[in-house]
Amino acid sequence: MTEIRVPDNGLVVLVGVTGSGKSHFARKHFKPTQVVSSDYCRGVVSDDENDQSATADAFELLHYIVAKRLRRGLLTVVDATNVQSKARESLLRIAKDHDVRAVAIVLDVPESVAAARNAARPDRGDMPAHVIPRQRRELRRGMRALSREFRRVHLLRGVEEIDAATIALERAWNDRRDLTGPFDVIGDVHGCRAELEDLLTRLGYVIGRDARGRAVGASHPGGRTAVFVGDLVDRGPDSPGVLRLAMGMVAAGDALCVSGNHEAKLVRALRGRKVRLTHGLAESMEQLSAEPEDFRAEALRFMDGLISHYVLDGGRLVVAHAGLKEEYHGRTSGRVRSFALYGDTTGETDEYGLPVRYPWARDYRGKATVVYGHTPVPEAEWVNNTICVDTGAVFGGKLTALRYPERELVSVPARQVWYEPSRPLNAPVGGVSGGHRESAVLKIEDVLGNHGVETRLMGRVTVREENALAALEVMSRFAVDPRWLVYLPPTMAPAETSSLPGYLEHPAEALAAYRDKGVAQVMCEEKHMGSRAVAVVCRDASVAAERFGVTDGTTGALYTRTGRAFFRDPSRTAQALDRLRAAIGAAGLWDDLDTGWLAVDGELMPWSAKAMELIRTQYAATGAAARAALPAASAVLARAGERGLDLGDLRERVDRRAANASRFRDAYARYCWTVEGLSGLRFAPFQILAGEGRTWATARDHDWHMAVAGRLADHDPAGFVRRTASMVADLESAESEAAVTEWWEGLTAAGGEGMVVKPLGPPPEDRRVQPGVKCRGREYLRIVYGPDYTEPENLDRLRGRSLGRKRSLAMREHALGVEALDRLTGGEPLWRVHQAVFAVLALESEPVDPRL
Numbered sequence: 001m002t003e004i005r006v007p008d009n010g011l012v013v014l015v016g017v018t019g020s021g022k023s024h025f026a027r028k029h030f031k032p033t034q035v036v037s038s039d040y041c042r043g044v045v046s047d048d049e050n051d052q053s054a055t056a057d058a059f060e061l062l063h064y065i066v067a068k069r070l071r072r073g074l075l076t077v078v079d080a081t082n083v084q085s086k087a088r089e090s091l092l093r094i095a096k097d098h099d100v101r102a103v104a105i106v107l108d109v110p111e112s113v114a115a116a117r118n119a120a121r122p123d124r125g126d127m128p129a130h131v132i133p134r135q136r137r138e139l140r141r142g143m144r145a146l147s148r149e150f151r152r153v154h155l156l157r158g159v160e161e162i163d164a165a166t167i168a169l170e171r172a173w174n175d176r177r178d179l180t181g182p183f184d185v186i187g188d189v190h191g192c193r194a195e196l197e198d199l200l201t202r203l204g205y206v207i208g209r210d211a212r213g214r215a216v217g218a219s220h221p222g223g224r225t226a227v228f229v230g231d232l233v234d235r236g237p238d239s240p241g242v243l244r245l246a247m248g249m250v251a252a253g254d255a256l257c258v259s260g261n262h263e264a265k266l267v268r269a270l271r272g273r274k275v276r277l278t279h280g281l282a283e284s285m286e287q288l289s290a291e292p293e294d295f296r297a298e299a300l301r302f303m304d305g306l307i308s309h310y311v312l313d314g315g316r317l318v319v320a321h322a323g324l325k326e327e328y329h330g331r332t333s334g335r336v337r338s339f340a341l342y343g344d345t346t347g348e349t350d351e352y353g354l355p356v357r358y359p360w361a362r363d364y365r366g367k368a369t370v371v372y373g374h375t376p377v378p379e380a381e382w383v384n385n386t387i388c389v390d391t392g393a394v395f396g397g398k399l400t401a402l403r404y405p406e407r408e409l410v411s412v413p414a415r416q417v418w419y420e421p422s423r424p425l426n427a428p429v430g431g432v433s434g435g436h437r438e439s440a441v442l443k444i445e446d447v448l449g450n451h452g453v454e455t456r457l458m459g460r461v462t463v464r465e466e467n468a469l470a471a472l473e474v475m476s477r478f479a480v481d482p483r484w485l486v487y488l489p490p491t492m493a494p495a496e497t498s499s500l501p502g503y504l505e506h507p508a509e510a511l512a513a514y515r516d517k518g519v520a521q522v523m524c525e526e527k528h529m530g531s532r533a534v535a536v537v538c539r540d541a542s543v544a545a546e547r548f549g550v551t552d553g554t555t556g557a558l559y560t561r562t563g564r565a566f567f568r569d570p571s572r573t574a575q576a577l578d579r580l581r582a583a584i585g586a587a588g589l590w591d592d593l594d595t596g597w598l599a600v601d602g603e604l605m606p607w608s609a610k611a612m613e614l615i616r617t618q619y620a621a622t623g624a625a626a627r628a629a630l631p632a633a634s635a636v637l638a639r640a641g642e643r644g645l646d647l648g649d650l651r652e653r654v655d656r657r658a659a660n661a662s663r664f665r666d667a668y669a670r671y672c673w674t675v676e677g678l679s680g681l682r683f684a685p686f687q688i689l690a691g692e693g694r695t696w697a698t699a700r701d702h703d704w705h706m707a708v709a710g711r712l713a714d715h716d717p718a719g720f721v722r723r724t725a726s727m728v729a730d731l732e733s734a735e736s737e738a739a740v741t742e743w744w745e746g747l748t749a750a751g752g753e754g755m756v757v758k759p760l761g762p763p764p765e766d767r768r769v770q771p772g773v774k775c776r777g778r779e780y781l782r783i784v785y786g787p788d789y790t791e792p793e794n795l796d797r798l799r800g801r802s803l804g805r806k807r808s809l810a811m812r813e814h815a816l817g818v819e820a821l822d823r824l825t826g827g828e829p830l831w832r833v834h835q836a837v838f839a840v841l842a843l844e845s846e847p848v849d850p851r852l
Helices: 022-029 038-046 052-071 085-097 111-119 131-149 158-164 193-202 239-251 261-270 281-289 293-304 334-342 465-478 507-516 541-548 570-586 608-642 650-669 702-714 734-749 781-785 792-798 804-825 830-843
Strands: 003-007 011-015 035-037 076-079 102-108 152-157 166-170 183-186 206-209 215-219 225-228 255-257 309-312 317-320 345-349 355-357 369-372 386-388 398-404 408-413 453-455 459-461 521-527 531-538 556-559 597-605 682-691 726-730 754-760 773-776
Touching: 003 102, 011 022, 011 085, 022 035, 022 076, 022 102, 035 038, 035 052, 038 052, 038 076, 052 076, 052 085, 085 102, 085 131, 102 131, 111 131, 131 152, 152 158, 193 206, 193 215, 193 239, 193 398, 193 408, 215 239, 239 255, 239 281, 239 293, 261 281, 261 293, 261 334, 369 398, 453 804, 453 830, 459 804, 465 830, 507 521, 507 734, 507 754, 507 773, 521 702, 521 734, 531 541, 531 570, 531 682, 541 597, 556 570, 570 682, 570 702, 608 650, 650 781, 682 702, 682 804, 702 754, 726 734, 734 754, 804 830
Parallel strands: 003 166, 011 076, 011 102, 035 076, 102 152, 183 225, 225 255, 317 369, 369 386
Antiparallel strands: 183 398, 206 215, 309 317, 345 355, 398 408, 453 459, 521 726, 521 754, 531 556, 531 597, 597 682, 754 773
């Protein structure tokens, strides 16, 4: 039995004459989706798998499919004769273009066996006799070339050997997605053995020593694994000591290590190849010459065996010496190794004679966190989910490690300047200070297309191109400073339509919907009639500068659900944020939540503070016209009735409409009052969205949010922060539901808008539950559906309203909002946060009834 090992994300080329059993072999050992057959492609383009005139088109399709699969990192098996070198050349070029390994499996059967199999197939019974011998001669001539073309060639001779063969999938050496950490990724050591020991000790590792007191290993009691980004050697005082320690850790399973360019150069020097002894190589060679021969041999084997990069933690972490573009993650080729060890350069040199490096991290859009070194920077900084942890220890800077997944940086200072750098440590690299600076700008392609936006709660959310263009117009022209625009609140679906007489919405349906979903308790919150407002507020200007990069003196933002500044006057915004900041401080939330900033979702009242123009031109105009016309019409009808005209119920209907118009006017007037400056303004928070390192929107249940909002109101003596009334309803208790219904009736009778119902506790795992539904009062809905919506014929028509699209929109926007917060608190680049924020705004352009 022959075991054939093939790469799990590479190219497998089956080679053999027609009738050698390639298709049977492929079906036996591989998934149908992994096999790309030339016969099948010929059938696709011609409806006849044996139509040789379609061969060119068939192979064009075959190559296209192979390229798409290899781009996605999928194992791909090509089922074709492939006996000619020219035919294999195209496939090998595709594999090379996608930086994957290619192996060949040759099925060599006697001509008689192949001929008998073809004769038994009705579609090949008339095959010319010369075809199989010709293909066999081509195969024989090409066998020697096969070993040069492919990294591995597996030759199976005869039917028995072919039938007995087994296939084993082989992961690439760099694929360690099974290792989930936690990790400590350590920057370029460059022979600074003492600093490395200092850093490991600070990280909590216990260093093991030999009889001479030399560090020969280190392990972490908490099970953490160190990952070295390469460049252990050169320039520093003790490259052998660093190697001894790192080699011991790797051998014991306490560390991983990728190759740096200095290891690669030292390997060549130790093998006697001609290399220039510059950039500290001479020092390493001298230090190693004082070591025993067996240590030098062991160090050579260790460095020569280092791979270009590691893919860790399910693909969420990539470590490479000089960084790695997304399309190279997990790939194996000379091009990938070169990039991982040396990076990419523009071909130019700077004023110090050093190569100008291409800022690949600036354009990085990958999901994986990439940690690298190679180019020393004064401070490790996040750039588009990548970070350089080479902080120049050998140049007198510091030795830095990134704790993953915590994303915490830990550093120790260099004990001295061990090597004078060619370029000052704090000098711009490639013309950009601090290495590659982050491009925080969202690109339109980040949200367009079928790839959509990936969310934790709902998977991929797709954004239509036409909606994205509309959102782009709003965001680019009207939005607040994008550094503050970290969240947009989702729309909210109304409760299921009520069947109770005179009601369009009622608590009975809102509560029943959650009960039917398996929710045991809900939080019922007073729904304020104002304008949705998101407040991002920092403790002081230093937090604004450090966390959000805002240095103009502003310490936060207050914006609408479309991202526009709530007030045109910046000073008014500053005053409102000062009030909220003071309440947060007085309530002790900065310390309790261990944060220097908070994002808060709430309602700013009165409605007229933001919507006065809408009220004046739409609502007030309608109310005034009705109040003027309907009483006059009623008077005319009264006189007509006195004259004996038969009016039926016309006058009663006009009188009802007049009463409805009066109720309509009273409904919107309750939400209008005079505001001067901050006097008269009220902010009712109902959710603490996020703070440093935590997405509080999902980390705590709604009862916690109501308690915190109450604390803010209690600690604002000026009355700017208003409390939101709430009740918990037990959906298994009829008495509890009755109490909530009575409470809702009292709120709405007093002029309140209604309530919002939100689930308490973890939702059922097998069902998607609305994050919240609004249940609005009977009189308030006149503002939405018009003064006469309660007339029986209108109410019956409105009960046919469709809620499906609105409910879907609410779920998707909620998932995007949480995703934006998760990315913000996870330290991801601003463009990644904006990707989700922008998508919320884009979804608002979907054709959904705005009254829902």
